[in-house]
Amino acid sequence: EGSQDTVAGPTVLRHENLVNAIAFGPSESGLVYTGAGKRIGIWLLQRGVRTRELKLQGEVGTGNGVSVSMDGTLLASCGNDKKVTVWGLPEGGELKHFELDGWVRSAIFSPDTTLLAAAGATKAIHVWRVERVPPDGGEKKEVHFSSAHELIHDGTVNTLSFSPDGALLASGGMDKRVLIWDSISGLPLAELRQDDYVMVLAFAPPPAGGALRLAV
Incomplete structure (x- = not known):
């Protein structure tokens, strides 16, 4: 008998508030x-099925952005409460928060988790260095933050x-521009003008021998 390919349908995870x-x-x-429910949740999945839900321990405003570090131990969130908050995983406790002058739309870790960048209504992109320092006499590393750019x-x-190697940082917004920055020096490298507001952008890993790609 011939074999048949099975195509799985989408998994629907319902939430009671705007995500x-x-x-x-x-x-x-x-x-x-994260979203309008003023909370951040983590759905633990197994083969696309939600197994349980974790809720972080701390005050959360209306959420606009979330990012998980590559090693899965840190979570950054941001929102209309004008804060960027860093949480420890899997415990879910708050480690640090930064208060900015306006609502924050995006907060992301670099691929190697040495940088945290955030931006929103203030027209400024804040970049912090992330360092993990083992405390005296202990094995668990403490997370320290310092302003970079x-x-x-x-x-x-x-x-x-x-970018996948963390060397570049791209920003886009209501001025219909995409700016490319050197994430280490903070220097601007390129400007890409668009026909409309830039709501989402993402770097894609380059194909073998190919150029780095940016989707807008």
Whole structure:
């Protein structure tokens, strides 16, 4: 008898409030979400099926963005409460928060988790260094943050993306421009003008021998 290919349909995970942002953890075992419910949740998945839901311990405003570090131990969130908050995983406790001057639309870790970038209504992109320091006499590393750059994007910033190697940071927003930055020096490298507002952008890994790609 001939074999038949089976195509699985989409998995629907229902939520009682508007969802503004989602992000997979590095192993794709967890799906992080945030939105109008003023909370952040983590759906633990097994073969696309939600097994349980975790809720973070702390105050959460209306959420606009979430990002999980590559090793799955840190979660960054941002929202209309003008804060960027970093949470420890899997416990879910708050480790650090930064208060900015306006609502924050995007907060992302670099691929190697040495940088955290955030931006929104203030037209500034805030970049912090992330360092893990083992405390005296302990094995579990503490997470320290220090300011690295404040980059000016002349318009409200809607979206940020690091290149796969972390060397570049792209920003896009209501000024209909995409700006490319050197993430280490903070220097602007390129400007791409668009015909409409830039709501989402993302780098894609280059094919073998090919050029780096950016989707807008």
